[in-house]
Amino acid sequence: MADARGATSTEPRWLDDDEQRAWRAYMWSTKVLFDALDRQLQRDADMPHAYFEILVRLSEVEGQALRMSELADQTRSSRSRLSHAVARLEERGWVVREDCPTDRRGQIAKLTDTGYAALGDAAPGHVAAVRSFLIEALDREQLDQLAAIGEAIIAKVAAGAA
Amino acid sequence: MADARGATSTEPRWLDDDEQRAWRAYMWSTKVLFDALDRQLQRDADMPHAYFEILVRLSEVEGQALRMSELADQTRSSRSRLSHAVARLEERGWVVREDCPTDRRGQIAKLTDTGYAALGDAAPGHVAAVRSFLIEALDREQLDQLAAIGEAIIAKVAAGAA
DNA sequence: TCAAGTCAGTTGAAAGTTCAACAATGTAGG
């Protein structure tokens, strides 16, 4: 992009070589990693990663049930997207929706036994993939660094988006 | 399979706390970061990130033109996806397709002046967003670490997928 | 109590991606 600069007075500050290298490596690594994980999950468990995450979140809470808006926040998906996704999960029999007893606007998504079983089938292969593609690529020190870096990014984006 | 099986166990080896922390921070950071960048680009330049990347790749090569398959590799998209995307870019007048002179199967995607201008309009805001959300979140040491980590992941996935 | 405003969740259409199938061309071996 070095030449596609407008003739504006306020020249943006482009990335230097180190910044460029980090940014590209980061972006590319996420692409190849999440592609690989998606394909593994689709192939071995016939579900997209988004479904898997919904099932995971539900499985981890008391009663295996969450308000739709909670679930949307925890999976970082829009309400619309979650609504469509849960509709499809309901068709598969993995989740059911129930009315919320304390708020009549609310809906509660609840993991079914079938859904729990589907998650149980999918999880080992997925964890193995995460381990082989990510964990084993790094040493312990890098793992710590990655955690710190991730947390810093999360904090910065949250601050900027506020 | 990264399965630390005992003599008879088929229990997968789950992630320990450190691994879990790194994995979740990494995954969550990519979600929030790429969401923020996507929204910035969509809002300020009316284009999805995928379009931007195609334009960037084309802008960086001699003649601002690439074979479709080259372009697909460099943006890590499937051929089908690229084909659809370039069709839409062509509708916008940002790219044109030409026959490849040396291989009659081939098509060459070429950046137009309009496309170049669109990229020029979009780039400063995008770079600013990358800088404020990613670069400024990290110190120089972390930037180096991130580059090394990204490169390690890329190598590991490439090895595993081979 | 009621009106205005907010919040929860859904919906349908548009936009984008994936998947499998396909036509056309190139390549290699007998």
Place this chain on the structure above:
DNA sequence: CCTACATTGTTGAACTTTCAACTGACTTGA
């Protein structure tokens, strides 16, 4: 040369995500 196979790129259908509009229910303040 001819056959078999591989590669390039496109297509349409199915699927997923996004966007804007919408319903119904909660909340607040007068």
